[in-house]
Amino acid sequence: MALTTDLAMRTALSGMCAKCSNSLRRQGRLPNGILQATQQRQLHTRRRSLVVRAKSFPPSLARPGHSLPTKRSSSSFAQRLFGGGGQASAPSGNATAPKRVLGADDLFHSFTDSPIPEIRRRAAFIKQHASCPHPDHHTGATAPAHVNFECPDCGIPVYCSKEHWADDYEAHLEICDTLRQINEDDHDLRSGRFFPEFEYAGPQIDEALVNMTSWDTFLYTRGFQAINDDRSMRQATRLLTYPVTVASMLHELSPYNIQKGGRLTVEGLKSFSALRYTLHPPRSGGGQDVKGLRIEAPPVRLFILGARAESSLPRDVWTQLAHLFPEAKFHLIFIGPESMANRDDEFPLPPRTATNPFGAIVEDRVWPTMKISTIVDYYHTIHKTGYFHPYDPYFDCFVLFHPGLGHPASSHEWEETIPLLLETKAPIIATGYTQEDMERDIDWVNKTAAGEFDILMEPGENKFRSLRWDLNDMDPQDISAGNWGIWAFRGKRYVVGQAVEDLADTNHPVFFLQIRGNPQG
Known part of the structure; x- marks a missing residue:
């Protein structure tokens, strides 16, 4: 009987983490023999995982005369x-x-x-x-x-x-x-x-829901180590603001809704519901054997345009996005002339070839469900070639972190890009350093694309903005916070409708096509 009980406990604990098994041991509910066997199995699993990931490191980053880039600490x-x-x-x-x-x-x-x-x-x-x-x-x-x-x-x-x-x-x-x-x-x-605040939480368990009401509730429900110091919180949110800002818009538990004060518009509900349908798929019953094979949706493509510092964030920061959507796949595409900033250890760039026409740097093993590509070029140049065509509102989303659409020094760089983004009909998420910066961008879009776009979310303060303030070295009076404000828009959709109108002189209906500016679905 004792042998049977011991075997049952070993089987039940086969997938238990070290933290949980140690907790049971402290409560006196786990014999030391079983604990030792469980910990050895966990250590073997971790070592095997490291070996597999090392073997699968993308060879495109290993160039002659250059060592593989080491993991960056946050x-x-x-x-x-x-x-x-x-x-x-x-x-x-x-x-x-x-x-x-x-x-x-x-x-x-x-x-x-x-x-x-x-x-x-x-x-x-x-x-x-x-x-x-x-x-x-x-x-x-x-x-x-x-x-x-x-x-x-x-x-x-x-x-x-x-x-x-x-x-x-x-x-x-x-x-x-x-x-x-x-x-x-x-x-x-x-x-x-x-810096314990730069130690990030791992995958989210299915039984634990994420609360996206604020930074405090998010970090707590995601299992981060407790941050009790305001300064440490400011340091941590300065990096996490990038993936969490995107997640707060796309997650089914998003704090932005269509209710009063939620800032999401009817058109925004339509667009983001399409993405959420892809990011939160129903259970398929699939498995790792042949009988468990199931058709899977393609990855959701996040085009991060005008990328600068966000493209060189430590990859464990961006994997937070994958942890929040464990059933979905992501392909992050950083595009912009400054997208290789702070990545000097990875130069020179790959040559442009027939199979890699834009010299993209591809990181294919960031996480099992996440792939990252970086392209040093303007988006409108790539768009005109049809390289990423076709676009699908269920699988594509554009993100502009502090784009400076209306800033005199950078607005000319977006004149060709914005009309092409509106043509895709995919949602566009944009942030701003300050309220003035965000309103200047909105005015510029209103001026250059009047009547050609719909607001998906009303502009306002970002719930997951950086809590740390930054100083402009060119003007110490200019103080801003990363991703302080957020809003979203999309190219206006025109649908073909059918209506019936009785003619005054006949009893027969006449069918005609009516172009309506109010989009459907």
Whole structure:
């Protein structure tokens, strides 16, 4: 009887994780012998998984004279993203931990006198390029001048002189606290501490629903480690905002709905319901044997246009998208002339050949259900060749992170692209750094494509925006947050309808075609 019970427990625990088995052992409900056997089996499974993934690493990234790119830690990438390199946490398996440079109570320093060389270089860049915002420089009373004086409260160069800072102090107070927060966050990122907030949750179990009401409920229901510090939360959300913003629009439990205050329009419900139908397929009863073979839907293609920093995010950040949709497949396609930014270790780019006409870098083993392609080119150039044709609203979606559609410096780059996007009839999700940035983009689209698009979601603040504020080194007065605002639109659909109209002089109906601007389905 004891042998039978022991065998039954071993069988039941064959798929149990180490965390659950240890929990049972602490409660005295799991014999040590079974625990040891279970842990050995789990260790063997993990090792075998690592070997399989290593063998399946895409050979296209291994070029003569270049080693395969090493896995990037999220902390080291975050340092480059926020303005320079620095010391990152030691990767797993490294015996030497990074040296702690700054303590938790020693994060505020003047940019010019900072103990971090990267921040001192950043201060020099700001002083060389940023202009003093004092009104005298705009009225002509004083010639324009670069900033040179650092506010003692925020430690960032903001005015050309102490006199101008004191004279305009009330205006500076509006952003002084935020600038100090940016200062401390920058030093924290380079302090050499260990960053537990960059340890991400794994696959989502079927029995646990994700709550997308806010960052707190999302991280809790996804099984992330508890983040009890505001600064750590800001650091974590700065990277996670990219995949979670997309997921919050496409998930069946999206916080954006058609109810009052939900901001989703009727047309938006039609478009996103089509994508959700694909991303949340019903159980097919398929398996790994021949009898379990089932027809599967093609992957959902997310075209991320004008890609910059988001294309070089650590891949475990983007796999969060795959964890939220475990039954679906994804193909992320980063397109843009700057899509290889921060990826110097992967140069030179693959040659353009007949099988790879745009020199795409393909990462085919990011996750079993996720593939990533990066193309350094303008989207309208690719679209005109029909390379990604045909487009299907059930499987395609465009994402524009801070595109600058209406910005004078970048709007010309979108003049050819936006009409082509509207032709596909696929939803287009766009974000903005600030409300002003987002409204400027909307005005530009209204001006260039008036009457040719439908709003899918009314513009407003993004529930999953970055909680960390960023500083524009060219203008310290310009403070923004990653993906602060979000809205969505799509090319207007025209359908052919049939109506019956009685003629005054006959009793026979006349069938005619009517073009209606109000889309159907």
